[in-house]
Amino acid sequence: MPQSSAFHPFFCKCDFRFYENTPRPGLRDRICDARGKDVQGFVYQCLHKYAHDLQPCCMNLQRTLIGDGVTLHLRDNVATKCLKCGCKEVSINFKGWSYESSCGQYSYHVACVKDLILENWRRGYFDGNNTALQITVPNQDIVQQTGGSSSRMNIRKYWKMAKVALKLVISAIFGDPTTLIATLIQSLLSN
Numbered sequence: 001m002p003q004s005s006a007f008h009p010f011f012c013k014c015d016f017r018f019y020e021n022t023p024r025p026g027l028r029d030r031i032c033d034a035r036g037k038d039v040q041g042f043v044y045q046c047l048h049k050y051a052h053d054l055q056p057c058c059m060n061l062q063r064t065l066i067g068d069g070v071t072l073h074l075r076d077n078v079a080t081k082c083l084k085c086g087c088k089e090v091s092i093n094f095k096g097w098s099y100e101s102s103c104g105q106y107s108y109h110v111a112c113v114k115d116l117i118l119e120n121w122r123r124g125y126f127d128g129n130n131t132a133l134q135i136t137v138p139n140q141d142i143v144q145q146t147g148g149s150s151s152r153m154n155i156r157k158y159w160k161m162a163k164v165a166l167k168l169v170i171s172a173i174f175g176d177p178t179t180l181i182a183t184l185i186q187s188l189l190s191n
Helices: 112-124 152-172 176-188
Strands: 018-019 043-045 065-066 070-075 098-101 108-109
Touching: 065 152, 070 152, 098 112, 098 152, 108 112, 108 152, 112 152
Parallel strands: none
Antiparallel strands: 018 043, 065 070, 070 098, 098 108
16 A cells, blocks of 8 residues: 655655545646656645646656666656657656666666556567566667767677666566566576
8 A cells, every 4th residue: 555645855845645536637637747647546646736746656766776787867857868769858848757877878768668568568578477578679779870980899788788777667667676686687697
């Protein structure tokens, strides 16, 4: 059962309350401040005039993720484009939250990772017998062009780090350590 009251460091002056349905539906569109998507069902909402809304899974995202040489930090404002959508903003005039690597090279919107998981589910990557997450990342969209001076080794290293970062974000969103453990074991066995 979620806590009835909560606090989030991105909203220092807000005391969030848990509701089974949005308590003030007519005030404005109910949009999750982390993802930029409609809030349906459970929500944490603060009580001031322009209330912030967070879905419980977004309220509880880990601030820092560490795995396989990659450290990711949850940010409400990032300098780099999301590796999935290629944009800094989730939608027009809405940045949303992202996980960004310490080196600043890898960034994933929380909303994009959730969308990626939904896309994978729709494509049948998950079935009743296998709960392991299948991650596919479009190759050409992520590799940055650097004038042809990048070696294949650097590109492989970049890919490996980008995939690890994505798996860590998925693990954080669902609060499931099995993805993190599987990623670490896979990495150890491949080295």
